[in-house]
Amino acid sequence: RLGSVVAYFTSAKFLLYLGHALSTWGDRMWHFAVSVFLVELYGNSLLLTAVYGLVVAGSVLLLGAIIGDWVDKNSRLKVAQTSLIVQNASVILCGIILMIVFLFKTQLLTLYHGWLLTVCYILVITIANIANLASTATAITIQRDWIVVVAGEDRSKLADMNATVRRIDQLTNILAPMAVGQIMTFGSPMIGCGFISGWNLMSMCVEYLLLWKVYQKTPTLALKSVKVEESELKQLNVKKESDVKPAEGVQLIVEKDVTGFKPQQEKEVGCGARIAEPFITFRDGWVAYYNQPVFLAGMGLAFLYMTVLGFDCITTGYAYTQGLSGSVLSLLMGASAVTGIMGTVAFTWLRRKCGLIRTGLISGVAQFACLVLCAISVFMPGSPMDLTVSPFADISARLFESQPLPTIASPEDQPEMIFATGMPNLLNGSTPPANSDPEMSPEPVPLISVSLLFAGVIAARVGLWSFDLTVTQLLQENVVESERGIINGVQNSMNYLLDLLHFIMVILAPNPEAFGLLVLISVSFVAMGHIMYFRFAQKSLGKQLFVCCTPDPKTVSDSSPSGNTSTV
Secondary structure, three states: OHHHHHHHHOOHHHHHHHHHHHHHHHHHHHHHHHHHHHHHHOOOOOHHHHHHHHHHHHHHHHHHHHHHHHHHHOOHHHHHHHHHHHHHHHHHHHHHHHHHHHHHHHHHHHHHHHHHHHHHHHHHHHHHHHHHHHHHHHHHHHHHHHHHHHHOOOHHHHHHHHHHHHHHHHHHHHHHHHHHHHHHHHOOHHHHHHHHHHHHHHHHHHHHHHHHHHHHHOHHHHEEEEEOOHHHHHHHHHHHOOOOOOEOOEEEEEHHHHHHHHHHHHHOOOHHHHHHHHHHHHHHHHHHHHOOOOHHHHHHHHHOOOOOOOOOHHHHHHHHHOOOOHHHHHHHHHHHHHHHHHHHHHHHHHHHHHOHHHHHHHHHHHHHHHHHHHHHHOOOOOOOOOOOOOOOOOHHHHHHHOOEEOOOOOHHHOOOOEEOOOOOOOOOOOOOOOOOOOOOOOOOOOOHHHHHHHHHHHHHHHHHHHHHHHHHHHHHHHOOHHHHHHHHHHHHHHHHHHHHHHHHHHHHOOOHHHHHHHHHHHHHHHHHHHHHHHHHHHHHHHHHOOOOOOOOOOEOOOOOOOOOOOEO
């Protein structure tokens, strides 16, 4: 028994979990702290955080396919180590710059009429954006590629690993910001910068070692299918005199041969082709994504980002206007984390009982059924919804007053950036004054509406996280190895696109009277996302769609778009 325990804690699977936990913890601390730092630096203004959020979202939206293509074309170890070093080194450098700015802000304001301080702001936002792009590359290569290889042909093991990774994400989403928040509260922002820089330096060394150990324990990570052009295949085969016969433009070669082959090809590329290559990669990535058999499933997941029904500043800000206190909201967030973990448990159980594709259907129905409570809450007593008040009135004035605030969370918990609504005094956690609006009644607001709203949001997390894991595994299993990076990069871009649209929707209709309308729009987009997934499931399973049986444990469940099972 002791030997089995030791074997587990030294296995590639556990080392991968440990590395992911360290990486995610550092990410969550930094993403939480950087917004606070930027607000603190710019005199409690949200301008810098707005710029940072837009730069981050725009960069992933435009460069997602290119990052994924880079992941596909390079060896696994090189991609993981490079992205790890770039990400942590960028955070460390940002922390050092921020410490200098906090220490010498007064002097920097007087130098060159404040332009030097402006340069520091630009440097911080630019380097922080580089760190986020490197983090995106790390997520793609580890969560969408390495984990598949470590799981091998065992799809049940892959499902369990995906669920465990999501549980780690859920816990770090709550605990990491709490930890760094306490340090910044009882210390200072400068101490927070120093702590995060030191943590990333230590974490980088440990993660680097863990990656190397996982790579050594999993020999198949050294083999990678690389998609190359037909002319390149001929040159490669002549040079290597390989006995491996390429099939359909995909060749399995040892990673060191991939990296050794690339420099020769780069010499033959002209200047014009180099300039056009990123644009061609961007186009080819989106075309390849559209042609995937799981395209509708991926789009269904992306549509779930077009929603205000999550624990972000938009929803919590609305809750403050309805009389909920910060302590109550913190308890609700804890309950949301619990139901999210329940969703990961439900995913593994449903997959064993009903198969992967049907798990997505059941999860989607469960999520939508819970969100119906949110739609009902719009018409219940206490709801401020008033369609006689134009949600688009004085848009220019509201846009001038409204400023976005980015925050980082897991993709399904509202990714990377959160925008302030036009509701004052909500982002800093203070409750609006009772008489701030002369038309507002001093009587307590009935809690029926907001209670139904959060009951629906919290309960829906079970179906949401189960659905997210379903689509994640569908992408892992059905996208060919040579395109995993670029397809998942485009999926990230699609998620960001729908997320940005939801922020724009809030900016255009920021008043609390319009929040009910935003809820109804959000529920509609969730419904459209699950309709897309239903269409995907219908095409994949055909007449067997509603036949929910227990799959043979020795066979692969219905994860193939053809719906066929194959013996492991």
